[in-house]
Ligand SMILES: [Fe+2]
């Protein structure tokens with residue numbers, strides 16, 4: 001079984017970051033001993049250098065390998081450059097063994113909140129997914145912005161501006177999981193054979209209504225995918241259970 005923890009939207013800053021919640025979440029996730037952690041953006045509140053330094057310090061507390069894509073907040077104030085300096089590449093491809101591929105996309109634009117993948121990155125994505133199909137890989141694509149509207153988030157604003165084309169590429173290549181953040185609301189949609197999962201905010205105080213800080217856990221076996229919604233310091237709920245796609 002492969003276990004992936006999906007975290008998002010830490011928002012390190014003077015005002016919106018809850019250190020106590022982060023420490024609780026880090027302890028829970030380390031106890032789970034996941035094979036990897038995927039962080040879908042908004043590490044920082046404003047993309048400031050000092051916030052990235054703060055984020056890096058906290059992220060080093062995770063024991064599992066961590067893979068990160070930037071969010072709209074990380075692209076502010078030259079944060080897209082700082083991300084590369086302190087965190088790593090803004091888009092990447094990771095092969096785990098012979099069966100699993102995780103692709104990270106940069107959906108941010110400097111000093112804009114909108115989500116956008118754009119032509120060159122879309123072409124790169126298609127090429128990577130072609131290889132996943134040929135190799136019959138279980139494929140996961142992670143990006144900050146949502147590819148389809150999320151309930152309980154009011155007026156739609158920042159869904160990917162090229163969501164239709166990206167969704168077509170992802171679903172026609174039968175990507176198994178799409179992981180996003182941004183809205184601070186956990187959710188699952190299923191589009192064709194693809195499971196589209198949003199993570200809530202791990203430890204930011206920017207929460208809607210009574211939605212709590214949370215993270216998702218994916219247990220992937222040869223037969224099925226189990227998705228758990230883990231409220232930090234609270235209930236761990238089975239969020240969804242799906243048979244693996246026939247290859
Ligand atoms: Fe956020």
Ligand SMILES: [Fe+2]
Pocket residue numbers: 042071072073144181182183
């Ligand atoms: Fe965001």
